[in-house]
Amino acid sequence: MDEIRNLVWNGAINVKLTVKSTLLIAGVKKERCSLNIRIPRDIYLPMYLPFMKNQVKDYLKADIDDRELFVWFEYENVPLYWNYPVGVLFDSMTSLIPSGRKRGDTSSSINMWTIELAYGPQAPSGVLPIVKGQEQIQGYWMHQWKQVCFILNGSAKQMMSLAMYDSKKFWESVIKRDRKSFEFIATKIIPAKPRHIPVVIHQSLPEMQIMQPVISAFQADQHEETFMDVLTHLLPVLFEKKGRAPIKIVCSGIEIPLEAHIYETYLRFFSFDGFLHISLCLLTANEVAIEGLEN
Amino acid sequence: MICFIVSMHNHLLSYMVLFITIYFHIYLLILIYIYQNYNLENVYVLFLILQNRIRNKRKMISHSEYCRQLNSAYNEGSVQANPYCQQIVYDSSSHTILMKTGIPSKASNSMRLDHLEFKITYSHVYQEPLLLLRIWIREHNDEFTMSKLWFPKDVKQILNIDSAFQLGLDSISSDMRQHQEAWYSFHPCDTSYMIGDKPEYLDKYLERWLSVFLFSVLL
Numbered sequence: 386m387d388e389i390r391n392l393v394w395n396g397a398i399n400v401k402l403t404v405k406s407t408l409l410i411a412g413v414k415k416e417r418c419s420l421n422i423r424i425p426r427d428i429y430l431p432m433y434l435p436f437m438k439n440q441v442k443d444y445l446k447a448d449i450d451d452r453e454l455f456v457w458f459e460y461e462n463v464p465l466y467w468n469y470p471v472g473v474l475f476d477s478m479t480s481l482i483p484s485g486r487k488r489g490d491t492s493s494s495i496n497m498w499t500i501e502l503a504y505g506p507q508a509p510s511g512v513l514p515i516v517k518g519q520e521q522i523q524g525y526w527m528h529q530w531k532q533v534c535f536i537l538n539g540s541a542k543q544m545m546s547l548a549m550y551d552s553k554k555f556w557e558s559v560i561k562r563d564r565k566s567f568e569f570i571a572t573k574i575i576p577a578k579p580r581h582i583p584v585v586i587h588q589s590l591p592e593m594q595i596m597q598p599v600i601s602a603f604q605a606d607q608h609e610e611t612f613m614d615v616l617t618h619l620l621p622v623l624f625e626k627k628g629r630a631p632i633k634i635v636c637s638g639i640e641i642p643l644e645a646h647i648y649e650t651y652l653r654f655f656s657f658d659g660f661l662h663i664s665l666c667l668l669t670a671n672e673v674a675i676e677g678l679e680n
Numbered sequence: 681m682i683c684f685i686v687s688m689h690n691h692l693l694s695y696m697v698l699f700i701t702i703y704f705h706i707y708l709l710i711l712i713y714i715y716q717n718y719n720l721e722n723v724y725v726l727f728l729i730l731q732n733r734i735r736n737k738r739k740m741i742s743h744s745e746y747c748r749q750l751n752s753a754y755n756e757g758s759v760q761a762n763p764y765c766q767q768i769v770y771d772s773s774s775h776t777i778l779m780k781t782g783i784p785s786k787a788s789n790s791m792r793l794d795h796l797e798f799k800i801t802y803s804h805v806y807q808e809p810l811l812l813l814r815i816w817i818r819e820h821n822d823e824f825t826m827s828k829l830w831f832p833k834d835v836k837q838i839l840n841i842d843s844a845f846q847l848g849l850d851s852i853s854s855d856m857r858q859h860q861e862a863w864y865s866f867h868p869c870d871t872s873y874m875i876g877d878k879p880e881y882l883d884k885y886l887e888r889w890l891s892v893f894l895f896s897v898l899l
Binding site: 455466468506507508510511512513514516517521524525528531532535536541593594595597599 | 804805806828829831832833848849850851853859860861862867869870
């Protein structure tokens with residue numbers, strides 16, 4: 386388990402960040418202000434915003450530090466909800482074009498995820514406006530953990546009883562990518578026998594939906610819940626055994642079997658915000674052929 | 681004999697004073713330690729949680745009970761009766777109330793503010809009512825005036841909201857499967873402790889909640 390946790394924690398994505406061409410000063414080529422960076426999967430995208438702003442601000446038409454302007458990210462003109470981990474956004478958004486996932490990294494090339502920086506007087510609907518910078522991001526993250534604590538334990542006691550030093554260290558462990566410190570505090574919150582399991586399901590098709598179902602660790606007959614149990618109940622059209630849609634579930638870029646137990650998967654794959662994020666991804670043509678599924 | 685009793689009495693007194701002094705210092709040291717190392721709001725809530733656990737009392741409101749009480753509150757007109765209420769929409773399928781209000785007199789910077797938008801809904805995670813807030817401001821153009829959403833960082837100061845409330849920008853789905861919207865959310869994790877959690881309050885839980893949360897903002 387420790388090995389999987391280590392891989393999940395250290396998972397990263399190669400990102401090519403550009404700016405929407407309509408927002409650049411006339412004559413500035415898009416390539417001139419593109420940035421290639423490697424971002425951990427388990428982090429919020431705007432945590433890199435100060436660095437990104439600093440790199441591109443000279444090429445922009447407007448001053449993005451202006452209080453009246455909002456900044457956000459887009460992938461193929463679709464705004465990204467920064468309040469979910471980067472890896473989850475990548476899995477959910479690239480699932481829309483499965484053929485794009487076919488080519489993996491090779492010795493002479495790497496896959497890049499191209500996203501764009503955008504700004505304007507109004508943030509797109511659903512995108513949380515960033516108004517307090519890193520302080521807001523930290524506050525949001527702490528409240529996610531409070532929710533997680535409540536879902537797991539039925540009260541926020543474990544979060545409330547963290548010393549200020551521990552709370553600070555918890556956040557710093559995310560910034561400094563210190564897994565040992567992170568897990569030391571996370572294990573104080575995650576119980577051996579949870580009440581419910583904090584799971585977020587990201588569905589991209591037929592439309593963008595984010596579900597946060599109430600999931601018990603065990604069924605009434607004391608059997609551990611599997612993803613199949615939950616998804617057939619939640620999305621019967623997609624997951625009925627007969628005529629199943631060409632969809633797979635992905636967590637941290639890894640396909641998870643539908644028969645996997647949810648709590649066991651949670652312990653291995655929970656994200657830095659305490660939730661287990663599951664993306665429903667379309668299968669590629671090859672995968673459909675292998676699984677023998679029909680559209 | 682009398683001298684002995686007096687002497688013992690004095691000894692006992694001095695021992696008691698000594699014990700009290702030691703205990704006082706120990707408590708003082710504990711309080712200083714807590715003050716330096718813990719967030720005091722968290723300590724207070726933790727104290728209430730432990731107290732509640734000892735008393736073994738109910739802590740939250742069930743969804744069905746919330747729906748029943750929300751329906752009653754709307755039908756009795758207790759939300760609409762607030763003098764700042766301008767428009768109200770009750771959705772009986774999603775069990776939410778959407779409300780447009782004027783700017784409360786205690787708000788600062790009210791020249792620019794146009795109206796407030798509140799949503800009363802239910803948090804399935806915390807099993808508590810949830811209050812959401814958005815601010816609309818007036819924006820003047822050469823030809824017309826329009827209102828637009830405003831997300832200031834100092835919302836509590838602008839609306840003069842009590843510091844006891846934890847308020848933060850949050851991404852909210854109006855139903856479990858619907859699209860997300862940005863709202864200021866009154867974090868519900870310590871709701872039952874703020875409004876009282878005695879079993880006899882259950883019948884009027886939402887009424888009490890409305891008084892503490894919604895109507896205290898609309899003063």
